[in-house]
Amino acid sequence: MAATPSLLVISAHAGDFVWRAGGAIAAAVLRGERATVVCLSFGERGESASQWLAGKSLDEIKALRRAEAEAAAAALGADIEFLDLGDYPLRESPEAVARLVDVYRRTQPTVVLTHTLTDPYNGDHPAAARMALQARVLAQAIGVAGADGSFPTTDEIIGAPPVFFFEPHQGEQCDFRPNVLLDITDAFPHKRAAMECLPAQKHMWSYYTDLAVRRGVQVRRNAGPNLGLPHETMGEAYVRYYPQVTGVLE
Numbered sequence: 571m572a573a574t575p576s577l578l579v580i581s582a583h584a585g586d587f588v589w590r591a592g593g594a595i596a597a598a599v600l601r602g603e604r605a606t607v608v609c610l611s612f613g614e615r616g617e618s619a620s621q622w623l624a625g626k627s628l629d630e631i632k633a634l635r636r637a638e639a640e641a642a643a644a645a646l647g648a649d650i651e652f653l654d655l656g657d658y659p660l661r662e663s664p665e666a667v668a669r670l671v672d673v674y675r676r677t678q679p680t681v682v683l684t685h686t687l688t689d690p691y692n693g694d695h696p697a698a699a700r701m702a703l704q705a706r707v708l709a710q711a712i713g714v715a716g717a718d719g720s721f722p723t724t725d726e727i728i729g730a731p732p733v734f735f736f737e738p739h740q741g742e743q744c745d746f747r748p749n750v751l752l753d754i755t756d757a758f759p760h761k762r763a764a765m766e767c768l769p770a771q772k773h774m775w776s777y778y779t780d781l782a783v784r785r786g787v788q789v790r791r792n793a794g795p796n797l798g799l800p801h802e803t804m805g806e807a808y809v810r811y812y813p814q815v816t817g818v819l820e
Contacts, residue, residue, distance in 0.1 A: 575603040578679035578731075579648070580670070582660055582698035583613030584639035585768050589778045590736035591683045592646055592761035593754025593806045598681075599647030600757060606677045607643050607650040608670070610698050612636055616658030618770055635770065642764040660694035662701055668717040670705035675716065675726045682706060686735045686809070688745045695738065703733065703811075734808040737781070741807075748807035751789045758782060758804040782806065 577598045581587035587595065587607045595605045612618075612635040614628060621631045636652060643650035651673075655666055684702040685695035708714045709728045715721050738744040754761065761782070765775050785805030 573678070575601075575680045576677050577603055577605040577648075578674070578677050578682045579605070579607045580682065580684040580698055580702040581607060581609050582685060582692075582694040583611055583617050583657055584609050584635040584652075585613060585617065585642075585771050585774070586685070586695075587683075588639075588642045588646075588761070588764045588768060589774055590685075590738075591806065592642075592764045593757045593782065593804065594683060594736075594752055594808075595646045595648050596757035596760035596764075597752070597754055600760075604677070605646070605648035606673070606679075607639075607648050608673055609639055609650065609652045610655045610666070610701070611657035611660055611694070612639070612652065612654065613657055615656070616692075616694070620770055638768050638770060641767040645764040645767055646760055657694055660697045662697050665717070667701050667705050667708065668715075670701055671709045671714065672716045672718075674705055674709035674728050675722055678728055679731045682731050682733045683736055683808070684733065686738050686744050686746055689738050690743055691740060699735065706731070706733065730812070732814070733811040735811060737785075737807045746807075746809060748809055750808040750810055751785060751792055752806045752808060753786075753789050753793075753803060754782065754806050755786070755802065755804045 579587045579591055579595060598605050612632045614632045614635055618631045618635060621634060640650055653669055685699040687696050687699050689695040712722055712727050734750060738746055765778060782804040785807050786803035789805040790803050
């Protein structure tokens with residue numbers, strides 16, 4: 571029997587996975603797949619302005635963002651873990667990459683979602699993408715040790731899961747030209763519920779609902795003439811990083 575498909579989402583901050591990939595996560599779970607979200611930081615410094623203005627301490631803000639992200643992941647049906655690497659800036663390091671290598675080997679992803687490699691407004695996002703890609707390659711090598719210094723068994727090394735970049739907040743400034751449109755109509759209520767778990771960024775709720783509507787229009791226009799997609803189709807957009815391998819063009 572084939573192993574259960576496994577989705578791995580690597581998110582720079584505690585809310586990124588919800589806005590950008592919540593539909594894909596919920597859709598995977600609805601299909602019976604496993605989904606794991608890794609938040610590299612809580613977004614405690616750069617993405618929690620309302621809490622700083624309210625006079626909360628750093629530890630209080632981190633605890634709040636953790637609780638919000640855990641509730642959002644539960645709404646999507648995903649597991650979630652936090653590496654607590656700090657944000658603004660999110661610093662790349664061999665130690666952080668080694669911890670991600672361990673995540674890859676433990677979750678054995680069949681699909682990986684992460685940020686774009688370009689984002690002039692937020693350097694944490696491309697930093698997360700670079701570490702996600704580096705860890706993916708290293709996790710395939712049996713001669714590369716994990717964070718604790720131990721070497722993997724043959725069962726622990728991974729294959730070559732496809733990587734998809736999810737949509738940044740200002741795509742036209744991030745060289746984002748989507749080549750994959752995902753129908754998230756059935757999953758969208760779960761995404762909306764997850765968004766509402768993030769009151770620290772309430773201003774994003776309507777933005778990403780409207781974006782799902784616009785991407786849904788593009789899903790319908792690109793889906794072929796006879797698929798009968800409903801008028802209320804909701805969508806998410808992605809860029810596939812590595813080539814697709816297939817025996818049939820479709």
